[in-house]
Amino acid sequence: MTASCAARKAPPRRPERLAASGRFVGVHLLALLLLLPASSDACGDPPEFVTMKRKGAFESSYKPGDEVLYECRLGFQPITPGQVLSVTCQNDNTWSPLQEACKRKRCPSLGDPINGQVIFANGSTEFGSQAHYVCNKGYYLAGPSISYCEISGDGVNWSDNPPICERIKCKPPEAIQNGKYTNSDKETFEYNEVVTYSCNPPDGPDEYSLIGESKLTCIGNDEWSSQPPQCKVVKCVYPSVEHGMILSGFRPKYYYKATVVFKCNEGFNLQGDSTVVCGVNSTWEPELPKCIKGKNTYWSFSFSISPPNEHPGLISFRMGCQLFHSPLSLSSTGFLVPLHFLPLKELT
Template sequence: MMAFCALRKALPCRPENPFSSRCFVEILWVSLALVFLLPMPSDACDEPPKFESMRPQFLNTTYRPGDRVEYECRPGFQPMVPALPTFSVCQDDNTWSPLQEACRRKACSNLPDPLNGQVSYPNGDTLFGSKAQFTCNTGFYIIGAETVYCQVSGNVMAWSEPSPLCEKILCKPPGEIPNGKYTNSHKDVFEYNEVVTYSCLSSTGPDEFSLVGESSLFCIGKDEWSSDPPECKVVKCPYPVVPNGEIVSGFGSKFYYKAEVVFKCNAGFTLHGRDTIVCGANSTWEPEMPQCIKESTPPNTQPPTPSVSDSKPTDPPATPGPSHPGPPSPSDASPPKDAESLDGGIIAAIVVGVLAAIAVIAGGVYFFHHKYNKKRKREISASYSTYQDKAAAPAE
């Protein structure tokens, strides 16, 4: 009733005639809008649950309570043993009855190891979706797919690619170089890890050829060598000169490829840069030539020494002495030469020795005097006792 009143209030209809044709049409449109826009309780289930190993046999547009959906295994899967339920029912509360995976993966057949190679299974099995990897032994290379997958082929399980082959690694000749040659150049094919060694021919000019690059090449893959062939060319660096320096090692009149020279600077100069340089492949010294820079004189931090005047110092005025002659004062008397020659340590030792002798003598005198006094007291005491004894005796 309240909703109807609200609609009447919102619509521009006359209260005295609420059921006019215009008002009726507007009320009808609003009612239809509410029916389609407002959520209404549904008496149906959502889409059936989805599974990795199963799929519904048939799909409907709607599912009412009591409807049943049957599942079947997807391609690449098969029913479990023992069998599990493969259907779900739309329940009265519009939910599907519980159901779990009832199918398991199918397996592909085990693959044999290729000749001169091995096969491995990173997943640990050959089930649907797993992969197999192939490797070849040392000295062999693989022809075909290195990795294959277990998949469905029609109604059966099969690997995505056929097993590869392992072929022996062989190399074509590495190639000729100007002014040079290599060993075993008569061969048309080289086996894995086989080595060829390049060398330069003798030069017809004043300078010899230098081999720039790797002299030994190894066959490491199908028609693949360990490096490019070297070059044989004249590499000659100019005579190295460092101003205010000299060569200490690597003397020579000509300096060819990889010649090494060591420098040092003259006295008073400091080396800036590397002391060792090498003749590079472009006929230049590497690294750059060092420099010998003159050492800077450090500033004098001592105070200036006062200059000595050429004029003679003025004698101080003489102090007037007494009118009569007298004995010379102690300061005027010069010590004897023997006393001057004595060392202070010797004098101290003599003084200590004298004091020690005096102490010993004094101790001896005190000891004998003390002993004499004690003896004297005993004699006096004995005489006094004898006298008393005689005085006390009766006369006969």
């Protein structure tokens, strides 16, 4: 038997460009698969709450039946002790319902400080609230005026210790030159206590005047109601007004707050204020007035009678007057004749 072997023909080779194109499409398909959700049967992110937070590690995806546990945030506690706080991924790809289940913790109760009181801004001692302290009249606050209910470890507590209400006291007021005040030997003064200043007797021809408040009151901790007064000589010159006279306020010397009232002589008019006072700078306030020579004044009177033929059976009178600053000429009948007159009344 004669055997013959024919050479096998190699299969045709695909073009290299087609192979490369296939690899490119495969890479893109793989990328699209990676971007798709791992499963269409999955829940989204678990719900977020104000008073609660997720407990344990976060997962990238959740399938039906997965459970997420919650715990109260710092400053909060369960409304129902022992309650399990959780949500479950359901078959319809939604989470089981869960309401806020935590409430604010309370700080320890606070009592009123002695001689004061505490006021809660929102009426409670819950986490986040504020306690405001005030003292009774005559006392001041030693310590913070506001305390905050804040997180302390695993619980809550007040941010500061309660303050103290201490009695208001004042140090002695300032001593003044040429003067003194009552009870100057005391080292401290109580709230509302009053000291009175006075000036020393004069050591020369003129007396001292007290400028400012003579009485000071302790109104706050080391706080007096006003600055201390001054004791100094305040003396005004004799108030002389030409063509005028002093109506009241005669005295040999004119010291602080001395008051004088002026009047002008007959025929002169007052220009300025009739009353002046000796001021702190030894000057008259306001400045002295002046008496200016005035013009003579004259009154004129006139009347007229309607002729009888105008109003038969009646007589009509018209009277008037006018003020003039110079004499008027006389008429033949002896009356002053004005150029114009002011009607006053008409009688019929």
